[in-house]
Amino acid sequence: MSEAGAVASGTSTAGRGGRPRYAYLGPAGTFTEAALRQVVTPDEAEYLPQTDVGAAIEAVRSGDADFAVVAIESTVEGGVTATLDSLAGGAPLVLLREVLVPVQFTLAGAPGVALSDVRRISAHPHAWVQCRRWLAHHLPGVVHVPATSNTAPAALLARRAADGEPVELGFDAALVPPAAVETYGLVPLAEHVADNPSAVTRFVVVGHPGQVPAPTGADKTTLVVHLPDNEAGALLAMLEQFAVRGVNLSRIESRPIGDALGRYSFSIDAEGHITDERVGEAIMGLHRRCPHVRFLGSYPRADAVAPTVHVGTADADFVGARDWLRAVREGSAT
Numbered sequence: 001m002s003e004a005g006a007v008a009s010g011t012s013t014a015g016r017g018g019r020p021r022y023a024y025l026g027p028a029g030t031f032t033e034a035a036l037r038q039v040v041t042p043d044e045a046e047y048l049p050q051t052d053v054g055a056a057i058e059a060v061r062s063g064d065a066d067f068a069v070v071a072i073e074s075t076v077e078g079g080v081t082a083t084l085d086s087l088a089g090g091a092p093l094v095l096l097r098e099v100l101v102p103v104q105f106t107l108a109g110a111p112g113v114a115l116s117d118v119r120r121i122s123a124h125p126h127a128w129v130q131c132r133r134w135l136a137h138h139l140p141g142v143v144h145v146p147a148t149s150n151t152a153p154a155a156l157l158a159r160r161a162a163d164g165e166p167v168e169l170g171f172d173a174a175l176v177p178p179a180a181v182e183t184y185g186l187v188p189l190a191e192h193v194a195d196n197p198s199a200v201t202r203f204v205v206v207g208h209p210g211q212v213p214a215p216t217g218a219d220k221t222t223l224v225v226h227l228p229d230n231e232a233g234a235l236l237a238m239l240e241q242f243a244v245r246g247v248n249l250s251r252i253e254s255r256p257i258g259d260a261l262g263r264y265s266f267s268i269d270a271e272g273h274i275t276d277e278r279v280g281e282a283i284m285g286l287h288r289r290c291p292h293v294r295f296l297g298s299y300p301r302a303d304a305v306a307p308t309v310h311v312g313t314a315d316a317d318f319v320g321a322r323d324w325l326r327a328v329r330e331g332s333a334t
C-alpha cells in the first residue's frame with residue numbers, strides 16, 4: 001500500500017476481509033478508478049463503483065464505505081461542482097490526499113462502426129467540454145448524449161454486444177478513457193482526443209474527520225466559507241485574512257448556498273497546512289469574521305511544491321511575535 005493509502009486507511013473501519021472500502025465513480029475503468037489505483041491497489045482494498053460523485057460521498061457518510069475517491073478540479077472546467085456541493089453540506093467529511101491524473105480520450109464504438117457513421121456521441125459532460133473543439137473540427141454537428149461517467153456508455157456497448165440483441169442505445173460512439181477500449185471490447189475510432197493535450201484532473205480521497213495528515217512542507221488546506229450578509233467589502237475582508245499572513249490561494253470558487261438568491265458560499269484551497277502558524281492564524285481570522293467556516297482538511301500536495309514563505313510569515317515569526325506580546329503584557333519586554 002502506498003504511504004498515503006496507508007494514511008487514508010489508517011482511520012478505516014474496514015470492509016470484508018479487513019480491507020478498507022473505497023467508493024468511486026464507476027463502472028470499472030473511469031479516470032476516477034485510475035486515481036484510486038494510485039492510492040491503493042484492488043488487492044489491498046474493496047473497490048465500490050457508484051453511479052455518481054454524490055453517491056460515492058454519501059456512501060462514506062452512511063458507513064457503506066470507509067473512503068471515497070472523487071474528482072474535485074480539472075484544468076479545463078475548474079471545480080467539479082457535484083463534489084464541492086456534496087462536501088459543503090451534510091455531515092462533515094475531510095480530504096486526506098490528492099491525486100492527479102492526465103486526461104485524454106479515445107473515441108470508441110462497437111466493432112463494425114466507422115468514424116463516418118458517427119452522428120451521436122455519448123460522453124460525460126466534463127469529457128464533452130474537454131473535447132469540444134476537436135469534435136467541432138472533426139465531426140461538425142455531432143450530437144451529445146450525456147453519460148453519468150466516462151465508462152458508462154462503454155459498459156452499455158459491451159452489454160449489447162454480449163447479449164447479441166440489436167438494442168437501440170441512442171448513440172453510435174463514446175468518449176472513453178484509452179484503457180477502457182480494451183476492457184469493454186470496443187474499437188478505437190480516434191485516439192488522443194482532447195482540446196488541451198496537457199489536461200489534468202485532480203482527485204481527492206474523502207474520509208471521516210480524525211487525525212489530520214501530518215504536515216509535509218508542501219500541503220494544501222481546503223475550506224468552505226460563508227460571508228456576513230449585506231456587508232460592503234466582506235469578500236475583500238475575507239481575502240485579507242489570507243493576504244496579510246502570506247497565505248496564497250490556489251483555488252477559490254463561489255457556489256450558491258441554495259436558500260436564497262444572492263447567497264454564496266466560497267470553496268477555497270489555501271497553500272499550507274493547518275498546523276502552519278500563518279494558516280492557523282488566517283483560519284482563526286475567518287472564524288472571527290465569517291458566519292460559517294468548514295475545515296475540509298489539510299493534506300499533501302500531489303505536485304509536492306512548497307509555498308513561498310514571505311518575510312515575517314514563517315512559523316518562528318508568529319511564535320516570536322506572540323512571545324513578545326506576552327512579555328509586553330507582563331511588563332518584561334526588553
Ligand SMILES: O=C(O)C(=O)C[C@]1(C(=O)O)C=C[C@@H](O)C=C1
Nearest residue numbers: 030031032071124126149150201
Ligand atoms: O472518472 C471519470 O472517468 C469520470 O467520468 C469523471 C470525470 C470528472 O468528473 O471530471 C473525470 C475526469 C475527466 O475530467 C472527466 C470526467
